[in-house]
Amino acid sequence: MDIMGGDFAPEATVSGAILAKEDLNSNAELILIGDQNQIKNILKEKGYSQDYFEIIHANQTIQNGENPAKAFSQKPWSSIKQGYALLEEGRIDGFASAGNTGAMMVGAMYTIKPVAGIIRPVITASIPQFNGDFAILLDVGINPDCKPDVLYQYGVVGSIYAQHVYKKENPRVGLINIGEEEEKGNLVVRSAYEMMKGTKNFNFVGNVEGNEIFDSKADVLVCDGFVGNIILKEAEALYKLLRRKGIKDEYFERFNFENIGGTPLLGVNGNIIIGHGISNHIAIKNMIIHTQYVIEANLSEKIKEAFQ
Amino acid sequence: MDIMGGDFAPEATVSGAILAKEDLNSNAELILIGDQNQIKNILKEKGYSQDYFEIIHANQTIQNGENPAKAFSQKPWSSIKQGYALLEEGRIDGFASAGNTGAMMVGAMYTIKPVAGIIRPVITASIPQFNGDFAILLDVGINPDCKPDVLYQYGVVGSIYAQHVYKKENPRVGLINIGEEEEKGNLVVRSAYEMMKGTKNFNFVGNVEGNEIFDSKADVLVCDGFVGNIILKEAEALYKLLRRKGIKDEYFERFNFENIGGTPLLGVNGNIIIGHGISNHIAIKNMIIHTQYVIEANLSEKIKEAFQ
Numbered sequence: 001m002d003i004m005g006g007d008f009a010p011e012a013t014v015s016g017a018i019l020a021k022e023d024l025n026s027n028a029e030l031i032l033i034g035d036q037n038q039i040k041n042i043l044k045e046k047g048y049s050q051d052y053f054e055i056i057h058a059n060q061t062i063q064n065g066e067n068p069a070k071a072f073s074q075k076p077w078s079s080i081k082q083g084y085a086l087l088e089e090g091r092i093d094g095f096a097s098a099g100n101t102g103a104m105m106v107g108a109m110y111t112i113k114p115v116a117g118i119i120r121p122v123i124t125a126s127i128p129q130f131n132g133d134f135a136i137l138l139d140v141g142i143n144p145d146c147k148p149d150v151l152y153q154y155g156v157v158g159s160i161y162a163q164h165v166y167k168k169e170n171p172r173v174g175l176i177n178i179g180e181e182e183e184k185g186n187l188v189v190r191s192a193y194e195m196m197k198g199t200k201n202f203n204f205v206g207n208v209e210g211n212e213i214f215d216s217k218a219d220v221l222v223c224d225g226f227v228g229n230i231i232l233k234e235a236e237a238l239y240k241l242l243r244r245k246g247i248k249d250e251y252f253e254r255f256n257f258e259n260i261g262g263t264p265l266l267g268v269n270g271n272i273i274i275g276h277g278i279s280n281h282i283a284i285k286n287m288i289i290h291t292q293y294v295i296e297a298n299l300s301e302k303i304k305e306a307f308q
Numbered sequence: 309m310d311i312m313g314g315d316f317a318p319e320a321t322v323s324g325a326i327l328a329k330e331d332l333n334s335n336a337e338l339i340l341i342g343d344q345n346q347i348k349n350i351l352k353e354k355g356y357s358q359d360y361f362e363i364i365h366a367n368q369t370i371q372n373g374e375n376p377a378k379a380f381s382q383k384p385w386s387s388i389k390q391g392y393a394l395l396e397e398g399r400i401d402g403f404a405s406a407g408n409t410g411a412m413m414v415g416a417m418y419t420i421k422p423v424a425g426i427i428r429p430v431i432t433a434s435i436p437q438f439n440g441d442f443a444i445l446l447d448v449g450i451n452p453d454c455k456p457d458v459l460y461q462y463g464v465v466g467s468i469y470a471q472h473v474y475k476k477e478n479p480r481v482g483l484i485n486i487g488e489e490e491e492k493g494n495l496v497v498r499s500a501y502e503m504m505k506g507t508k509n510f511n512f513v514g515n516v517e518g519n520e521i522f523d524s525k526a527d528v529l530v531c532d533g534f535v536g537n538i539i540l541k542e543a544e545a546l547y548k549l550l551r552r553k554g555i556k557d558e559y560f561e562r563f564n565f566e567n568i569g570g571t572p573l574l575g576v577n578g579n580i581i582i583g584h585g586i587s588n589h590i591a592i593k594n595m596i597i598h599t600q601y602v603i604e605a606n607l608s609e610k611i612k613e614a615f616q
Contacts, residue, residue: 144494178537186452210541229486233518
């Protein structure tokens with residue numbers, strides 16, 4: 001876990017790590033990557049021993065405003081650079097960060113690299129469904145312009161993620177669209193539909209409209225990063241409105257994006273989990289637990305196999 | 309008012325017309341276009357005199373499933389065809405229908421035609437803002453593929469609509485995007501930003517993100533018809549979720565799309581109002597009242613002037 005990344009680091013990241021350690025499987029090892037003095041001070045304040053965690057010292061931080069590529073190459077002792085180095089060396093099985101998303105992407109591209117055959121690695125979001133389940137939405141902002149074959153690949157990788165991490169049998173893949181019928185949509189989406197409809201690589205269930213995204217019509221919802229980002233942020237907005245109105249409800253609490261942990265970067269040669277900058281300690285905890293699931297599922301390897 | 313169009317016609321359309329007539333200005337004349345026997349029977353059942361409305365007889369209906377272009381040309385006595393004929397003749401100043409949207413579009417293209425200089429006529433939706441106001445979102449589904457100059461024109465026509473119908477001074481026009489900064493977005497949106505940022509044709513206020521669309525950051529929200537349709541339908545989905553959870557709230561009731569009247573087709577040579585198929589009698593009433601506002605504002609003429 002990158003301890004230096006995120007708006008509330010290192011306080012929230014260390015607190016989240018403490019919470020996570022209690023819930024992780026006994027064979028899981030949690031390693032903190034960050035400034036060891038700061039980490040040890042926080043542990044001390046909270047009454048934990050200085051060696052409660054294994055720490056890899058990294059005393060540089062890539063801030064959110066920094067140019068990702070520049071910062072990644074110019075800050076060798078940044079937690080993000082160190083995290084990728086550990087992953088490349090095989091010393092860790094997965095790396096999670098709520099830091100600069102661009103730098104996390106750059107790190108993946110420069111070090112572990114995309115899986116051969118993957119056109120664009122992609123990040124996802126969990127969309128709470130009314131029946132209590134989640135659907136995986138992808139892309140949510142990395143690739144605002146997607147060609148049809150990129151959308152098709154999202155169906156493949158999203159399906160693998162749903163199957164191996166969320167343990168869904170034969171996950172249903174839907175295409176976000178503006179109508180039920182095959183001929184609806186913009187040019188790219190219509191071509192993607194054509195590619196998806198006969199596929200044997202995933203269980204394509206057709207179009208899913210904006211008013212159906214909470215209705216469990218599919219386990220995986222495919223769209224470009226522009227549309228996915230709007231969908232995700234509109235859901236955030238709706239949650240914010242409910243809070244402002246003082247409406248509390250268990251279902252809608254699942255839209256509380258502050259608590260939502262990270263999401264894997266799908267399509268790279270390693271298990272990378274990227275979290276929101278605004279992550280609080282609960283989000284960090286959830287992110288670490290999710291990283292465990294992703295490692296256990298051997299997710300990046302499963303995607304690699306599918307593209308061999 | 310087209311009495312034959314909409315899922316609950318002619319019952320809901322006649323009931324809506326009765327409600328509207330009480331609220332219209334005294335100098336407004338409401339003319340019903342539809343099957344006169346059916347209309348008169350409903351009036352009779354409801355205890356109104358047979359000549360409570362002026363009726364233009366049109367005994368054919370274009371159903372929702374029908375091919376718009378074919379139906380429009382092959383059903384001369386359809387209410388939609390008759391409505392456009394009356395508008396062309398100048399016998400009515402505006403025409404409203406909750407019927408087949410495609411046929412309404414075809415009718416506009418074949419008869420009154422787009423305003424010279426308008427690349428794509430467009431429809432809008434009202435998005436309730438948290439502060440009690442509305443923002444106008446456009447496009448919401450007619451043009452899923454938009455070039456930058458089309459988005460730019462949406463800024464122009466949306467601004468005119470906000471100014472003359474909603475009486476907003478110097479309406480703020482925002483561009484729906486996935487980040488605050490100028491360089492964010494997909495290729496089309498980035499080019500549209502370039503075109504908008506120096507414009508004197510409307511008051512451009514920059515990007516509006518998905519989590520800000522209820523925050524009154526702009527009076528007019530511009531996006532392509534794919535994104536706009538998703539935004540609108542996701543808001544509908546949220547309202548549906550609240551209803552299922554039994555949560556009632558005055559603010560969220562403004563998201564009740566069943567009650568929302570029609571929206572003008574902007575950029576054609578005449579005042580056309582298009583409503584949802586699912587319109588109930590309240591929606592029909594609101595649609596008729598809105599048609600009055602659009603006519604009073606001389607909206608189609610105002611847009612024509614702007615493109616001269």
